[in-house]
Amino acid sequence: MKKTIAFLKQLETNNDRDWFAENKSIYQESLNEFKAVFSDIETLMKSHDIIDTAKVFRIYRDVRFSKNKLPYKTHFSGSFGRKKPELRGGYYVHIQPNNKSFIATGFWDPNKEDLLRIRREFEMDDDEIRDIMSNKLFKSVWGTMEGDELKTAPRDFDKEHKAIDLIRKKQFIFTKKYTDKEILSSGFINSVNENFKTIKPFFNYMSDVLTTNLNGESLI
Template identity: 30%
Template sequence: MLTHHTLQFLTYLQENNNREWFQSNKKDYEKLKEEFEALCQDILSGLTLFQEDLINTKVKDCIFRINRDVRFSKDKSPYKNYISAAFGPGGRHSNKIDFYIQIQPDATILGGGMWAPTPTQLASFRQEIDYNPAMLKGIIEDESFNKYFNEIHGEKVKKMPKGYPIDHPDIELLKYKQLFFVHRYKNDEVFNPTFANEIVTGCKILKPYLDYVNHLFFEENN
């Protein structure tokens, strides 16, 4: 369970994003880590009830480092102002489409989906929409899915992708280069003792879409 301490620390970190402040508040960061690891363990335990390939996954392998990679960034702030984890087989580096959570003051989210597909993966995604649009639409237009994941992230091409007619009935879906769904949580929801269960519930709703994309990207050609 997360406490107010977690979001408070992240708020202070955003205001004091430097190594000197971070080192002088290291004990508070360690407390944040403990809380977040416990939350992630509860989430992972819940996910294994319907996601068997997570059974041997360790929490430590799901959690991202708070340190930023600043090598190619103009922003040289050394730390992220959020904590995050991805739940996939073996952890955050599963190379599959995973359940992603990010804890941040006033911006906590659960999300997942197609974010950075290869050209081959994007071509498979569009081809499947062209051949069988009902399968994807049946998932993302489902009432419970649409109600929970009502925020869509993803760039679209301005013109119709090459090889498809401009009057294609699913033109808007075909234009997506990314299709990532998000649910946002208020701060008081994050502190709720049932928050881990709420995340698991959201993941269960999201699972059919992740299964759809993972099948297209990683199983269809095996």
């Protein structure tokens, strides 16, 4: 992705509409390069998951309610969605120069019903999710769970519960960083696909939780 990285580096120091307009053809070439890589990742992922949405995000920033008035993002990104309602979770690819690229996966913004269901599952039994996250391969790729969380226990939950560290979570996210060298390597696409594969036990668990009640009865 040489064109992509080169363009984004230039954009970082020339983030204005005049420069962008003058370099619109270079932007389009770099965007097309990113889209091709994104499409190749999707093709590989469809061999082991059911992807029903794939979206490349716009580079134009919404500055209406932001203190940062720069008109353009300095990265390319896109997301993949799994087939709902039976399969839950999503994937994200973020390409940004100066070793700021990463992939992410998990649950960015669960609705209040799903969030409560997940918390009740953790309250009832947190052994399975902890076993998944402590798996050697899983941890070597994704490290520890990230995401926003409450400072204290949610309403109607015991702040002394042994799983309160999980119950406080509002997001359930895992990320893996990539260097520019890794982005530009011939093995990048396969690496992203293989790393996304390793999230499957977590997705299987969460999908099961979100499609059943606390008695294990199907909701779909």
